[in-house]
Amino acid sequence: MRALSEPAWAEVYARHAQQVYAYIYYRVGDQHTAEDLAADVFVKALAGINRYSYRGTPLLAWLYRIAHNVTVDYRKAAARRARHNVAEMPEQIEERTNAIQAFDDASDMMSAIRTLTDEQQQVVILRFYAGMSNAEVSRVIGKPEGAVKALQSRALRSLRRALTGAHTMRAAHA
């Protein structure tokens, strides 16, 4: 019952909500969606608090893991909706794509991050945005440090390519 005490959760929320929100925001690129998903993260954490026990993994790492799962679920659902919409309203999708393209031009890094795989995104965001060490990232994503290093390497290559491609494309348009 102590795990369900409201003051404890208020403190957890106050301490980590912003970090969870930022992590999700960099992955989905939308403020309101990120806020909603961040709230989902804490609700899921509450539901699964009985499964959490401290074994070297801090609570924030556990929250990041939930945030990752929430984000992946969101993306899958968004992809399903997009496929459904493509079949029904191609004109509107084309307009939306153009809008997204315009948005990506304004924020190359955000769009470049979203070209990464989920795991690569995790590593990049946790490593360079959340400022975690390699060991901490490995605890969050549940992979060995060597695997995290490899992921980090591939993620940075992909990121470099995406940034270069975006820069080149923008230069060509200009």
Next chain:
Amino acid sequence: MTRGENFDNALNAAIDALASGCSLRDVLEQHQQHAAALLPLLQAALASNAHARVAPPPAPARLGTNYSILHAAVERAQTAARKESIAARSATGAPWWQRRIAFASLTVPLGAVVAFAAVGIGGAAAAGVASSGDGPIGSASHIRSRVVDSVDAVNPFDSGHGDTNEASRPEPSSASGAAPAGTSQAQSSSTSPVRPTDASGTAEAHGRDNSTTGPHVADTVSGRITDIHGNTFTLTGGGGEWHVTIDGATRVVGAIANGAEASVRGAIAAGKNVHADTVSVIADTTTSSGTPPQAPVPAATGHGDDNTGDNSDRRNDGVPTNHRRDAVSTATKAPSPTAVVAQPPVGDGEPTKPVHGNDTGNGRGAGNDGSQSGNGDGRSDGADGGR
């Protein structure tokens, strides 16, 4: 260690060095063999890091609002956890002392109820025997008389009793339907008046409903007046005799005469002696018909069944139950002369104010027949007829 692993380690070390404040040039110098490959990746890492500082995510506008989601979720989880805890405890079996307490909490009040009921039944039986004084018939008659409510409902001369009728109307149930049967029956058993079988006067000893008031000595008896001596007379009927005493405080409606049917309300002492508060003379059968009065015939059931379908004394105005008790009291104590006028059934569906003593409802045949439903306004006055 493979070449790739070497590179990954070098990259990781370079990133850590940058994070610790080293310059890019210094880092590349430290990893000269991978410098060419490291440079673009380190630039991407620096760009990401710079992006995080330069373009932080927009300030969340709804994190505070979203906490209410978490707050609600916490409450739900707490409730669910409590339920699970209780269920688990009951499933696994509580300690013996908890079961003992639970058992006692159930049995002690139950025992008290049983004991109270036993005392009440014994007392009522004893009172019945004592009041009749003439064996089982008298006792049964008296007890039966307590089940039905008295001539109050039918005495055309007693305005106060008419008020009682008024007070015993069924409670309005709703704007759309008849009163629920349970409600109606409950009211009937406690307050519904009972009409005698016919005008010739069934000498039935009626008593107040005992279901709500408990054993009492104040009661109503009816029968034929005989043996008038001064301020006393004998009332014969219902298988018993009552010696009635009147005094200056007694309200007398009609003329007391030998052979007349009358109902007497008052305090019954020693089972037979009635100190009358009210004497209502219904009819002088001896003088009107010239024939000797008929032997008293008990009502068919004495439980209110005889008035089924003939709630002529009722009005269908749907007085709330909580007003009725007061109305009974008022009617008994403060009758009005105007109450002798029979009132037609109202049943207009209008909510009515609490019953006052001036209201009537004593007119036989003036009310509805008990099968009507009050113009469909849901205020049926009870086809149950006082059952």
